[in-house]
Amino acid sequence: MSAVVGGVLIGLGAVMAMGLMGRIAGISGILAGTVFSPSDREWSWRAAFLAGMVVAPTFYTLAMGHSPEFEMPGTTMLSILSGLIVGVGVTFGAGCASGHGVCGLARLSPRSLIATGVFMAVAIATVFVTRHVIGG
């Protein structure tokens, strides 16, 4: 149930971004624009969008009476390594799960279809290798 409610809210956010501002809700692009283009005319809405996302768990906690579930797998070293890898990947791949997987697929973009297929398949293969081939 929470999966469907959460998914609909994600979709609603994507539709609001397009309907109000005419923009794709691609989080990697919004984050990159906020960090690397501080003098861009687009900066303020991007920063405001990210601020809205950051306060979301606080609203969740106030509404539900408990904080959202969170468990970080792996070491700090793995966090840093995978953060670097994701940063490189989304820059060359021009998007992440939100930009390609939700907004792009909803527009039937062929680039997003390929990108989503590739990153989902590689993520599943990666977990298979780490948990069942070398781990487990």
Added chain:
Amino acid sequence: MRNIAALATGLVFGLGMTVSGMINPAKVLNFFDIAGAWDPSLALVMGSALITTAIGYRIVFAKGAPLLTGRFELPTRKDIDMPLVAGSAVYGLGWGLIGYCPGGVVPALGLGRPEPWIFTAALVAGMAAARFARTRMVAAPARG
């Protein structure tokens, strides 16, 4: 006005990520683990997000223009090139290693824990490195 709309939009989007469990890397990894502790619920998240967006986009595009700005800014490229495929593969590797995507980690910054900040710092560093590498590639003359 545009910034208030963006703040509200980010809040709705972030609440979706929070409610669905996308901000919890352990849950995301279990979704990818189809041969083990598979948690199929994130397929419902992606499915319902996609259906909502597809329907909402149709309604919004039918209006002809966004409410607060002049026009829709949409990616126009249709070609499948090497950076798209290789970049997406690299992203999938990182996502599968830790369970974090950019859309999941940004709301997690608001949890008041250090781990999401460490990941985000590395994410931005990776983006900076890739942007630098890309300018060098474009600047260098093509060789064969």
